[in-house]
Amino acid sequence: MKFSQFYAPSTKETPKDASLPSHIFLVRAGFIEQIGSGLYNFLPLGKRVLDKIRxxxxxxxxxxxxxxxxxxxxxxxxxxxxxxxxxxxxxxxxRFKDRKENDFVLGPTHEEAMVSLVKNKITSYKQLPLHLYQITWKFRDEARPRFGLLRCREFLMKDGYSFHKNEEDLTREFDLMYETYSRILQRLGLNFRAVEADSGAIGGSGSKEFMVLAKNGEDDILLCENCDYAANIEAAKRAKKTCNKERPEANFASKFHTPNIKSIKELADFFRIDEFYTIKAVVKKAIYENESKLVVFFIRGCDDLQEVKAQNACKALELMDADESELLNAGLVPGFIGFVGLKNIDFYLDKELENEKQMIIGANEKDYHLVGIDVVNLNQDRFKDLVEVKENDCCLKCGGKLRKSKGIEVGHIFKLGQKYSKAMNAHFLDENGKTQAFYMGCYGIGVSRLVAVAIEASHDEKGCIWNQTLAPFTIDIIISNIKDEEAFKFANQIYQQLQDLGIEVLLDDRNERFGVKMNDFELMGFPYALVIGKGLQNNEVELIQRENLSKEIIKTDHVIENLKKKIL
Amino acid sequence: MKFSQFYAPSTKETPKDASLPSHIFLVRAGFIEQIGSGLYNFLPLGKRVLDKIRxxxxxxxxxxxxxxxxxxxxxxxxxxxxxxxxxxxxxxxxRFKDRKENDFVLGPTHEEAMVSLVKNKITSYKQLPLHLYQITWKFRDEARPRFGLLRCREFLMKDGYSFHKNEEDLTREFDLMYETYSRILQRLGLNFRAVEADSGAIGGSGSKEFMVLAKNGEDDILLCENCDYAANIEAAKRAKKTCNKERPEANFASKFHTPNIKSIKELADFFRIDEFYTIKAVVKKAIYENESKLVVFFIRGCDDLQEVKAQNACKALELMDADESELLNAGLVPGFIGFVGLKNIDFYLDKELENEKQMIIGANEKDYHLVGIDVVNLNQDRFKDLVEVKENDCCLKCGGKLRKSKGIEVGHIFKLGQKYSKAMNAHFLDENGKTQAFYMGCYGIGVSRLVAVAIEASHDEKGCIWNQTLAPFTIDIIISNIKDEEAFKFANQIYQQLQDLGIEVLLDDRNERFGVKMNDFELMGFPYALVIGKGLQNNEVELIQRENLSKEIIKTDHVIENLKKKIL
Structure with missing residues (x-):
């Protein structure tokens, strides 16, 4: 492709509201262009990358x-x-209506459509397993679209759905997809980890997220220093936390006057104990389909509530902060809430608190706490995993130290089980002639998102750095000065030869200054630039490698041979 | 691909409301499935064909x-x-609103988006010409979706938009696209004609439609028997019509009492002249953006009004029938409308009527006609091309006879000129440093529609007949009885060998009766079936060609060689 005819409008202007390198560079280099909030056009450069990933x-x-x-x-x-x-x-x-006032949605995911597709067509276990997928544009009306392609509204996703006769076969396919996703990300040249994940709105019995490690990742993930355990913070587990400080003395329950105690720290100081032995209450407003209500979560004073875990615990659609007046209306005493004697309100306790002894909790009375409380005689269902796992917590699998890292989610695989097939009455006859709902898996990978992720993981202050697999062109032949007839002729010759070898090459034959061309090369981030300039008089050209901007002088006779070695 | 694992749910049931072969067979054979009015899922077979066209x-x-x-x-x-x-x-x-109540549309075509894309980025004639295209799903909320993929609401279209510095360069690109589209349709193996077309809602200064000739085509097209003239009936022109019958005698205007004359035929009989010498009025209600009004179209008694031409003449968004009460309210006298003395109403005359002499027209008075009327002294703007060209009319280019045929539109190329660029202030600087609006072309081809068109053009009473270019698989190896171990083994061997040759092959290894497999082959319409059955005892297999269902016995030794000759 000749640059003089190619549509890649680069600009020096940083898009407003852009903070991430992938957002800034992909727009500035003319890979993508924003057309509305969370809506992007893919220009020729961006389309080429997208096609490669696809x-x-x-x-x-x-x-x-x-x-x-x-x-x-x-x-x-x-x-x-x-x-x-x-x-x-x-x-x-x-959601929208068509001209006949019928209701439709723009598909953000296609579990329902896919179940409907196979329902009544796959009727016997003999037709299973089956795995159907598509690579299509989806739409999610995000509340706050941002970060360019990382959180946009219209996006290209590969979504696959598998159907099985039993849980074991679903597990086999889930493992196969684990391998398949790993291979895809390896081929794309990305540094990733598969982590334990929360299943969110999709639901089901288990899931793994594929995270590309990147400084600007939206997700916090915890990685074990010692073993292969890795999890999204929303789903991370830890070995039960312990404390080597002394337990409070009181071994029977008693009420203490604790005026002006406003925080867990003040409470621990007051009793001269570690926060580990206190229990704090976090109150949230839980939103359900037809109602909303306050829910209290009790966790250790030294822990933080993990909101996704809390939401899952109380099965709410959403959790919102509750303000003091709402607490008072519900009969709660802010700052002094405890589970003893708490009535007419839903509450949960972190599972690590079960059977803990001699704890300090709020007395549900202003300026009073209870001391010497044992966490016993409570309904098992109240104990849930509620706390955020932190760096230096211990790995549940091996006891090793957990480290925190940032990641960007690029794929998510789910064991859905029978959630959708049961809801939609999608059945087959098993080996024994019995009717069963399909066991399903679903598997998503963000194709347009990966364009941005690749740049988050690989850029410098000048622009994109594409690897050879993803680069829209492998090499950019720069003619320093197109009025130099010798250079122009030689460049065109090399261009033709490389094309004949099947190498994707861009010939920068624009009537622009050399600096403009170099800037574009660095911004657009092709793996190599071959600069054809004054050195040609000495039968020399310069090869620049984008990754480290290293330069190499090559004799004109050896150009093709040298490039073949590097590229093919 | 092994059929036992392949998702191609065929059925004997004809979809309700389906009348066209492409609709019936593509659904029955499991290429597509309807999910809502005018909404289709593409199953693996359909997706394979779609990808080939794409x-x-x-x-x-x-x-x-x-x-x-x-x-x-x-x-x-x-x-x-x-x-x-x-x-x-x-x-x-x-049209719909997002969660923030902003207005959006689902793109049915992308002139606006494309102009917006290049606006302020292409600023000089030196950056022109430029042609950008996409192959993406579009949505049109059709009033009456029908005919399967031929008139659906969500469809895959290739739409291209070109930008030029002047009309000449636009014409060059238009001609290039003419050739490109012709080559695409040739490669797809379709019998097509490029015809003159109306530009419709897209607008512009000229357009050509690509029509695949097919019995069930929605469009009427006129083809010259003698030269290459071809046109959609909406845009067809003819040599001025003549009549060798005698002209009415009266050579001065006079009013005649014509009671009970209700039709042009009665009028012609009454005066004993040919209908050619009468002028009839067709009244329509024209709908505009902010108003609607009656418009009268005058054409020869022997002609019919062509509605698209009429709509273009009065520049309405739509034409509707007007009822008698509306005519009376507007002061018109139904059955006796003429242009002489007609006031306070818009009217147009067919251009072939200009300067005609001694015509008979309505007198705008009940039971009266005027005779000896010359069509002169009328504003030039009132004369428009209004009539429907018919079979046996004469070609404007060569005078040859026109023949009528049925076609299905698969492509449409337009010279848009400056319509959109002017409306959207999309400018560049020309050679003289002057600001100019882009000259634009746009070019559409219906990719998903072509899947159906190919079958409209090629099927029999048993099902689809795919050519080798479009077929989802080139050959279907049918194992008559999978319990026959020898046959099973040989079939798998041939399957592997053909795959290694890069031939797309389906191995029908299902535990089904031979008849079921043959029916599926005929319905799905792969070019070849290789039947491996009892003949294997004599080292013989049977090759069936789908097109004519001809059969050929081949010795097992020669199978690969024979197929290579036919397919590669």
């Missing part, structure tokens, strides 16, 4: 035996009503 | 120097307001 995803999915389909983007709302998600999914689900 | 379109577009992009499907309404089409486009434009 091709690798397709190749690996096909190799794994999955079959590609294409489901309608516009989806009848009735399917979502059938599964029960129409009301549950929230405002991210874009 | 790949050929992309290859030819790239070869012609166009560059692929991907514009956001969800488009801000503001772009459509800027061009003025937001109100004009009608209900086919699906």
């Amino acid at each position: 091709a690798i995803v397709k190749e690996e999915m096909d190799k794994a035996g999955a079959q590609e389909v294409n489901l309608s983007f516009v989806t009848p709302a009735s399917l979502w009503q059938e599964s029960g998600r129409y009301n549950v999914f929230g405002k991210e689900l874009l | 790949a050929i379109v992309k290859e030819e577009m790239d070869k012609a120097g166009a560059q692929e992009v991907n514009l956001s499907f969800v488009t801000p309404a503001s772009l459509w307001q800027e061009s003025g089409r937001y109100n004009v486009f009608g209900k086919e434009l699906l």
Whole structure:
């Protein structure tokens, strides 16, 4: 491709509201362009990268035996009503009416559509397993679209759905997808970890997220220093926390006057004990489909509430902060809430508190705490995993130290089990002639998101640094001065030769200053630039490697041979 | 691909409301499935065909120097307001609000988005020409979706937009696209004609439609028997019609009492002249953005009004029938409307009537006609091309006879000129440093529609007949009885060998009766079936060609060699 005819409008202007390198560089280099909040056009450079990712995803999915389909983007709302998600999914689900006032949604994911597709067509266990996938544009009406392609509203996703006759076969496919996703990300040249994850609105019995490690990642993940345990902070587990400080003395319950105690720290200081032995209450307003109510979460004074865990514990659609007046209306005493004698309100305790002895808790009375409280005689269902795992907590698997890192989610695989098939009455006959609901898995990978992730993971202060697999062009031949006829001729010759070798090459034949061309090379981030300039008089050209901007002088006779070695 | 693992759920049930072979067979054979009115899922078979068409379109577009992009499907309404089409486009434009109550549309076409993309980035004639295209899903909220993929709401289209410094360069690109589209359709193996077309809602100064000839085509086209003239009936022109019958005698205007004359035929009989010498009035209600009004179209008694031409003549958004009460309210005298003395109403005359002499027209008075009327002294703007060209009319280019045929539109190329660039202030500096609006072309080809068109053009009573270019698989190896171990083994061997040769092969290894497998082969329409059955005892297999269902016995030793000759 000749640059003089190629549409790659680069700019020096940083898009407003852009803070992440991938957002800034992809827009500045003319890979993508914003057309509305969370809506992007892919220009030729961006489209080329997108196609490369798409091709690798397709190749690996096909190799794994999955079959590609294409489901309608516009989806009848009735399917979502059938599964029960129409009301549950929230405002991210874009709903609209057509000219005949029928209800539709723009598909953000396609569990329902896929179940509907195979329902009544796959009727026997003999037709299973089956794995169908698509690589299509999706829409989620994000509350706050930001970070360019990382949190946009219209995005390209590969979503696959598998159907099985039993849990074991689902597990086999889940493991196969684990390998497939790992291979895809390896081929894309990304540094990733598969982590334990929360299943969120998709639901199901287990899931793994694929995280690319990157400084600007939105997600916190915990990695064990010692073993292969890795988890999203929303789902991370730890070995039960212990404390080597002394336990409070009181071994029977008694009420203490604790005036002006406003924080856990003050409380611990007051009793001269470690915060570990106190229990704090965090009150949230839980939103359900048809109601909202206050819920109290009790955790150790030294821990923090993990909101996703808390939300899962009380099965709410969403958790919101509660203000003091709401607490008072509910009969709670802010600052002095404890589970003893607490009535008419839902509450949960962190599971590490079960059977703990001699704890200090609020007395549900202003300026009073209870001391010497044992966490016993409570309903088992109240104990849930509620706390945020932190750096230096211990690994549940091996006891090793956990470290915190930042990651960007690029894939998520789920064991859905029978959630959707049961809700939508999608059945088959098993070996014994019995009717069963399908066991399902679903597997998503963010194709357009990966364009940005690749740059988050690989850039410098000048711009993008693409690896050879993803680069829109492998090499950029820069003619320093197009009025130099010799250089122009030689460059065109090399251009032709490289093209004949099947190498993707851009020939910068624009009537621009050398500096402009170099800046574009660095900003757009092609792996190599071959500069054809004055050195040609001595039969020399310069090869620049984008990654480290290292330079190498090559004799004109050896150019093709040298590049073949590096690139092919 | 092994059929036992492949998802191609065929059925004997004809989808309700389906009348066209492509609709019936593509659904029955499991290529597509309807999920809502005008909404289709593509199953693996359909997706494979779609990908083949897409790949050929992309290859030819790239070869012609166009560059692929991907514009956001969800488009801000503001772009459509800027061009003025937001109100004009009608209900086919699906409008909706996002969670923040901002207005959006689902892109049915992307002139606006594409102009916005290059605006302020292409600023000089030196950056021109530029041709950007995309192959993406579009949505049109059709009033009456029908005919399967032929008139659906969500569809895959290749839409390209070119930008030029002047009309000449636009014409060069238009001609290049003419050739490109012709080559695409040739490669797809379709019998097509490029015809003169109406530009419709897209607008512009000229356009050509690509029509695949097919019995069930929605469009009427007129083809010259003698030269290459071809046109959609909406745009067809003819040599001025003549009549060798005698002209009415009266050579001065006079009023005749014509009671009980209710039709043109009665009128002609009454005066004993040919209908050619009468002028009839057709009254329509023309709908505009902010008003609607009656418009009268005068044409020869022997002609019919062509509605699209009439609509273009009065520049209405839509034409509707007017009822008698509306005519009376407007002061018209139904059955006796003539242009002489007609006041306070818009009217147009067919251009062939200009300067006609001694005509008979309505007198605008009940039971009276005027005779001996010359069509003179009328404003030039009132004369428009209004009549429907018919079979046996004469070709405007060569005078040959025109023949009528049925076609299905698969592509449409437009010279848009400066319509959109002017409306959206998209300018560049020309060679003289003057600001000019871009000259634009746009070029669409219906990718998902072509899947159906291929079957409309090629099927029999048993099902689809795919050519080798489009077939989802080239050959279907049918094992008559999978319990026959020898046959099973040999079939798998041939399957492997053909795959190694890069031939797309389906191995029907299902535990089904032979009849079921043959029916599926005929319904799905792969070019070849290789039946491996009892003949294997004599080292013989049977090759069936789908097109004519001809059979050929082949010795097992020669199978690969024979197939290589036929397929590669």
